Amino acid sequence: MNPFDRAPPTAAEMETMARATIRAMPGAFREHMTDVVVKIDEFASREQLDAVDIRSKWNLTGLYEGRPVSEQSMWDSGDMPPVISLFRQPLIREWRETGVDFGDLVRHVVIHEAGHHFGFSDEEMHALEDSVGED
Numbered sequence: 001m002n003p004f005d006r007a008p009p010t011a012a013e014m015e016t017m018a019r020a021t022i023r024a025m026p027g028a029f030r031e032h033m034t035d036v037v038v039k040i041d042e043f044a045s046r047e048q049l050d051a052v053d054i055r056s057k058w059n060l061t062g063l064y065e066g067r068p069v070s071e072q073s074m075w076d077s078g079d080m081p082p083v084i085s086l087f088r089q090p091l092i093r094e095w096r097e098t099g100v101d102f103g104d105l106v107r108h109v110v111i112h113e114a115g116h117h118f119g120f121s122d123e124e125m126h127a128l129e130d131s132v133g134e135d
Contacts, residue, residue, distance in 0.1 A: 008092040009102055011040040017106040018086060022114070024132045029118070032069050036117060037083045038110075044087050061090045062109035068119035084113040107132070 009017070018038045025033065043057040054060050066082025086109060095102045111132060115125030 008088075008095070011088055014040045014086055014088060014091070014106055017103050018084070018110045021107045021110040021132065025111075025114070025128070026131050029114070029128065032118070033114060035081050036066070036114070037081050039083055039085045041085055041087055042089050044085070044090075048085070057087075058090050058093060060087055061094060061105075062086050062113045064113040064116035066117065068117060082117055084110060084117070086110070 015038055022030065022033050022038070044060045044063060048063055049055065049057060049060060052060065052063065063085045064082065065085065067079065086106065091105060091109065095105055108129065111129045112125055115128055120128065
């Protein structure tokens with residue numbers, strides 16, 4: 001189906017896709033995702049873009065903000081929960097430009113950002129993506 005033939009997913013639909021991806025993670029990973037907040041925004045804020053040295057709001061589809069699990073301590077207190085943000089308009093643009101299934105695109109970005117939560121390398125993120133749904 002041509003991506004221009006249907007309306008783009010709503011923020012609520014994207015959140016449902018993102019949460020389904022997290023639920024499909026292998027149990028050992030899923031356990032560490034329970035405190036991660038999933039947010040859907042139309043675009044990244046200027047502060048978010050600056051934090052990752054990206055100039056155009058169209059060039060950021062997702063962002064992890066928080067302390068990776070590997071750097072957390074049982075003595076930590078008062079920290080805000082970690083957040084995975086998905087940016088709707090850049091994702092819609094990528095979907096329309098590539099024709100990739102929107103759900104697959106959201107899945108890829110969520111897993112990539114979850115990889116940052118675990119402090120993973122790109123190779124480890126790919127392995128996590130390959131394992132989603134195998135539990």
